[in-house]
Amino acid sequence: MSAVFEVKNLKRSFGGLVVTNDVSISMAPGDRVALIGPNGAGKTTFVNLVTGTIPPSSGEVRLGGETVTKVDAIGRVRRGLVRSFQVTRLFQDMTPAEHVGLAVLQRSGRAGRLFGSFLTMPDVMAEVSELLEKLGLAELAHRKVSEIAYGQQRLLEIAVALALKPKVLLLDEPAAGVPQSDTGRIEQALADLPKDLAVLMIEHDMDLVFRFAKRVIVLAAGTIIFDGLPADVTKDARVREAYLGSYAHASHVA
Template sequence: MSDLLEARNVSRAFGGLHVTRDVNFKLAAGDRVALIGPNGAGKTTLVNLITGDIAPSEGQFFMEGDEITGLSIPERVRRGLVRTFQTTRLFANLTVADNVALAIMQRKRISRRLFSSATELPEVRAEWSEILGNLGLDAHAYRKVVELAYGQQRLIELAIGLALHPKVLLLDEPAAGVPHDEAPRILAAINRLPADIAVLMIEHDMDLVFKFARRVLVLAAGRLIFEGSPDEVTANQDVRRAYLGSYADARRTA
């Protein structure tokens, strides 16, 4: 079976500045992979390359064996490549249900002219009800997004991602801005994602990373300098120098 996502020799330069250099990795169904690295390592640029926000200077991306390098963002989403962002991009004055219904409408190609009634269409309502129930948001379905705490808004972003039926889900700092004591709710929601989705998560909260990831990619100065298990990554001297430092020592002695 083909890998769900493959990056092959991907590089990106802005003028003479190489931000991403010869990156190679694969994601298979069920993967839970964390992408970590210091600020300025090129993590967001790499995600932007994967999703089609920017084009690589060199290299290719593949989904299930088909090249997607030249596809637009909507075309990649239709193939099952879905992203959430560092900051919420929700319709704050619409309800939680409306926000998720819009994603369902996008996937089903239901005209937005029908939006006033589409949220309650039986097939649409059944879908957003199930998604919100799985994420513990069903009690808030008819509340406006602006009324909810930021941690709950991050869960809505995840709900929208699921409504697009991803095969590969890119989580760009899902716990960013969330109070530390609410981060376990984000992790619990991620752990309840369908087992066949490949998840790539960028995150600076190392506790969250090591509870989530089965495999870790480490990016430094635009290059992938390491790929391995969480235990292997804390023992790697290059990674310790580039990023983890004292955190690796604390984790290995805990």
């Protein structure tokens, strides 16, 4: 299948420090890829480069066959590249229904309307209900986000991302900070993601990575050192070295 998302020879340096060095990734619709790497491997920079938050020094980002390297962050979202945030960034005073409603309105070009309410727009409400029910948030639809549990907020992050109908979804540690008791619900949500959606998950939790991903990419010191099946990743000498090295370094510092 043709690639829906491609990164070609992406490079970024801050001063003399190269944080992303010649990274190339290609993903097809339906792919489930996990991006892992020790701390400081350049994962955050990679996400920022891909979403258009910072420009690359060189290289190319392609989305659905179109080169979007020069397109800004907003333009990339509109073209179907959507991200979730590692720390939930939700609007504390707004309800889950409003969050998803706003995302649906924005996607359908109606977020600038000066009158009416999404609560009375049947098509928007249908989508809002469907998404909230799918993620088990229907009961909380009209509560303020500040009143709902963190695990549910993480689910809402996913709901908002899905409401934008992405082609490529970047999940930044979707289960970070969620109590053990709630991770099952999130894993279920991840398993239920649309089949044709290409998902790139950045994650630390290796259990989650192994259950979710069909393919694992390991980033270390800004370079891809492994791209292959989850079963092979732990056997790879370079990966072990990278992680061992970082742990050795960490214990040394501590």
